[in-house]
Amino acid sequence: MAQVYTLLEPFPFTILDVSTLLVFLVTFGLAVRFLRGKRPENLPPLVPGGWPLVHHLPTLFKKDFRLQVDQWAREFGEIYRVNIFGKEIYVVSGYTALKETMEKDEISTRTDPKLGATLGGHDILMAPYGEVFKERRRFAASVFRRLGVKMGRGSIQDQIQEEATSICGKICGYNKKPFDISSDLTTATGNVICALVFGKRFDYGDTRFQHLLTTMENLGAEVARWEFPFITYIPGLQDPIAGTRFYSKKLQQFIREEVDQHRLKLDPENPRDFIDYCLLQLAQQDGEGTWLKEENVVYIIQSLFMAGTDTTAATLTWALLYMVLYPDAQQKVQAELDSVLGATKPSLAHRDQLPYTTATIMEVERIRHIGPILFGRLATGTTRLRGYDIAEETFLLLNLRSVHMDPAAWPNPDVFDPSRFLDADGKVVNNPDSFLPFAAGRRNCLGEQLAKMELFLLFSTILQHFALKLPVGAPTPSTTGIFKSLSMGPAPFKLCAVSR
Template identity: 75%
Template sequence: MADVFTFPEGFPFTLLDVSGYNEQPFDVSADLLTASGNILCALVLGKRFDHGDTRFQHLQTTLKNLGAEIVKWRCPFMTYIPIVQDPAAKLRIYSDEVRQFIREEIDLHRLNLDPENPRDFIDYCLLQLDQQDGGGTWLKEDNVVYIVQDLFIAGIDTTAATLTWVMLYMILYPEVQQKVQAELDCVLGATKPSLAHREQLPYTTATIMEAQRIRQISPMMFMRQADESTRLRGFDIAKGTHLILNLRSVHMDPVAWPNPEVFDPSRFLDADGKVVNNPPSFLPFAAGRRNCLGEQLAKMELFLLFSTIMQHFTLKVPEGAPTPSTQGIFESLSMTPAPFQLCAVSR
């Protein structure tokens, strides 16, 4: 991935700067969605969009609507509701719009493709298509379109939702926020955070992991189907049975996580203060052969964006505002907090 994509100069502050709100209350979720969307666009399209770009805004809205329709298909019974004559109609409409956007970008890439200097994921795919010379058919342009669509669906909303949860818990647990900032100040000073700093910032990393544990953006994973009959922990599972992983039950299991509703990053630190990698009962990116392919990119984004925000701002509940709820809602593919506002005070 490093051969294809390099984070831009000044990243991530160039993609997410909330100083323009002048310490006034605002909803951070839209800015986080734009930032995560631009990161993926830089990787896939080789460019980022201005925050007010109407074409980019339309893409974000379409992806959000598409995610909401996909969520409905987690519940097969929707097909049998009489008033829903064609439950997949909107799903097809939004999918077509996203694919049209991608095809337009592919056409633009073809106009100035330099085989010696590929710029992004689409360029590499186009070069592969050209190299096949009609002799190989394992990759077609339609495949590229669908791959990019999957990257957009799985990689934008999910990262933004996770970061929104982290921001919420920072204003609810100011003592945790202070510990994160103290660690950043001690290790970084005025230096910009980089991926090389991750091992030196264990509490910062653990805070992100605790947010992923306590509020899963996908508490009920996508449905799978048993390929053959089997027996698991005393239960007989017949071939063809539809299975859904209840991730919430894993992350909120009091046996694995004492007082699971308490936000406590120290759960992910060992006796030496180092991060406990791959702890049992922690599956934010699922597991097995079908786990999240974008896990490593997501971890990089989360770390860089979160550490940069914490380095430059202290987040607070607006004066006189009620305490935000930690109950999640589904407006799209990921579970997000109910709308809330915060103030970002420059440090």
């Protein structure tokens, strides 16, 4: 009769059993090593310590991860490794290292499990780097120029000025009472994108437009839930992007309705907006294997709203907050506006005549970078970076905060000081080192020119018409910043606007 062992009895291992187990473990380890390929020998330093299984994750959660990755950069250098659930992530910091990273083809593919799974690489924002991406980006940039995202004649300046007038009217309606400016700024920047993409703006109270804004706000909130860049490595999360997918589909439905309406009214000889140019391009291609299909059009427009609405609105919200916190700077901006413009409407032609105003916007972009940690990058081939070997499929995080808060480049970086961007003659220092508000390299911001136009015209128009201050007795707003969407914006605060 066979012997039966209980759980309380020790199983009788023999020398042969132990030998067999050891052979299996060694063989398994060698097989894993072989299948993974040869590990690069010249690796960046690994942050020491860590917890069992989760490794460095608790340390990153213990305090603001933006500050933690900066602290590690000071300790371990411009490139170092962290370990999350056994997955190594390379963190790149510092102006020189980031510039080199951004200019490498092998590290120009964005990867983000949250957005990548939703967009599927169908757009420009998250599409893998390659010929298809380049074609889509070249096309979009060309259409932007045709639609007036440029200096000189035929500029989209008129639409932005119209929006600046509209938001000033909305601010007047608050009648000096405390209000939250952030939602109105989102409405204004959303309308600029609508003018570019749909060929029209919406009244602030338009029900359909408000539905669009609410959908974008909810989509941004869902994305913000997973903004912590290491959380996607936590096992067991059940469909973490379900909310993102839901609101993305709602936004896409809105876009498809606009595309259908445009198709009915399309005049090939007189394209009116981004959708019209896309429809003309689709008609020219009409074949398999093309770089633009109708599905791409919907996803590209979605990413234009995602990347072009909240980002500019967040920067403007920071700018107005700093004007409230630094009334001396606000008065300097307004004195310059009064001296140069008087009652004249601000225009892009005035930028060179308003250096302090321009420098103030640049200082806001520096001190409160809305994307302190940029989208992760995935190495699509082996390469070298700052002397280190980077293996294929290495995941890298780009720490932009380290550039804008580098004390070597910006003395006393926590101090708000627009004069940093002025030379000895009081002129704006263009393209300074250690200043990358729109990133750089292969995937720099497609909408950089449009954002600069909006920031200057909306900010200068609001400051020309209103003196901004905190409500009486209100606490001083925080400048720490929170992620309400893809961008880091101020925590909610209220201000009062008095007509000048």
